[in-house]
Amino acid sequence: MKNISQEELAVAIGVTRKTINTIETGKFVPSTIIALKIARYFKVSVEDIFELDNGIVE
Numbered sequence: 001m002k003n004i005s006q007e008e009l010a011v012a013i014g015v016t017r018k019t020i021n022t023i024e025t026g027k028f029v030p031s032t033i034i035a036l037k038i039a040r041y042f043k044v045s046v047e048d049i050f051e052l053d054n055g056i057v058e
Contacts, residue, residue, distance in 0.1 A: 002042060013037040 004012075006020040015034060022028035023038075030038070030050075039046045 009038070009041065012041055 006024070007017045010017045010020045013034065014037070019028065019030075019034070023030050023034075035046050035050055039049055042049065
């Protein structure tokens, strides 16, 4: 993947740097739209960047 700053990615996909930071640290789960924009930016599938938590919620 490209080696860019959080700010560069944020500007490229139209979100704040804080949003990118909270996604990277796992404090925020991105919307489908943001996930698709990130994947499109890096020219990979969403599954290449994000994975589902396999934990079972009861």
